[in-house]
Amino acid sequence: MATKFSQKTNEKKNNRVPSVDLDLIAEGVRLIIKGIGEDPERAGLQETPRRVAEMYEELTSGMREDPQQHVVPLKGDKHDEMVIVKDISIASLCEHHLAPFVGKCHIAYIPKGGRILGISKLARLAETFSRRLQLQERLTTDIANTLFEGLKPLGVMVVIEAEHTCMTLRGVRKADAKTVTSAVLGGFRTDPRTRSEAMSLIKGRE
Numbered sequence: 001m002a003t004k005f006s007q008k009t010n011e012k013k014n015n016r017v018p019s020v021d022l023d024l025i026a027e028g029v030r031l032i033i034k035g036i037g038e039d040p041e042r043a044g045l046q047e048t049p050r051r052v053a054e055m056y057e058e059l060t061s062g063m064r065e066d067p068q069q070h071v072v073p074l075k076g077d078k079h080d081e082m083v084i085v086k087d088i089s090i091a092s093l094c095e096h097h098l099a100p101f102v103g104k105c106h107i108a109y110i111p112k113g114g115r116i117l118g119i120s121k122l123a124r125l126a127e128t129f130s131r132r133l134q135l136q137e138r139l140t141t142d143i144a145n146t147l148f149e150g151l152k153p154l155g156v157m158v159v160i161e162a163e164h165t166c167m168t169l170r171g172v173r174k175a176d177a178k179t180v181t182s183a184v185l186g187g188f189r190t191d192p193r194t195r196s197e198a199m200s201l202i203k204g205r206e
C-alpha cells in the first residue's frame with residue numbers, strides 16, 4: 001500500500017471541499033483492475049493506481065479553487081467595446097462516465113464602466129470550472145454566470161465546443177461528433193444583432 005501518499009494531499013484554505021484522498025482513489029483503481037480480470041500486481045500495473053489517483057487529483061483541482069478569485073478587473077485599463085477570447089482549450093471530466101471531454105471555450109463580453117479582465121484570467125476561470133466533474137451545459141453556464149456576476153458587464157456569451165470520449169470511444173462511436181453549448185446573458189440576450197456579431201467573430205477562423 002502506498003501510504004506515503006497521504007502527505008501529498010491538498011490542504012487548501014477552502015474548507016467546503018475535503019482534500020483528495022489519494023489512497024482511497026488508488027484502492028478504487030485496484031478494484032477496477034481486478035474487476036476487469038487483470039492482475040494489479042503485474043509489473044506494468046503496479047504503479048497504475050497511484051498514477052491514476054494523482055491524475056484525478058489534478059483533473060478535479062478546480063473543486064478546491066474559488067472561481068471568483070480570477071474575476072478581478074484590470075487596474076488602469078479601460079475598454080468599452082466587445083471583447084472576445086476564442087479557442088481557450090478546456091479538458092474536463094464528464095460526471096456520468098468520469099471520462100474526459102476536451103474542446104474549446106469561447107468567451108465574449110461587453111464591458112461596462114470600462115471594466116475588463118486580463119485574458120489569462122478568463123482562461124483560468126474556464127480552467128477552474130473545467131477541473132471538476134462536469135456536464136458541458138453546466139460548465140458553460142457556470143463560466144458565464146461567474147463572469148456576469150463578478151465583472152458586471154453589459155453582456156456575456158460563452159460557447160463551448162467539445163468532444164466527449166464517452167461518446168467517441170464507446171457506444172455510438174461518433175468519432176468526430178462535437179457538442180456545442182452556449183450561455184447568453186444580458187445585452188447578448190436582448191440584442192440579436194450584438195449576439196450574431198459575437199457569433200460570427202467566434203466562428204470566423206483566420
Ligand SMILES: [Zn+2]
Pocket residue numbers: 094095096097098099164166167
Ligand atoms: Zn459521459
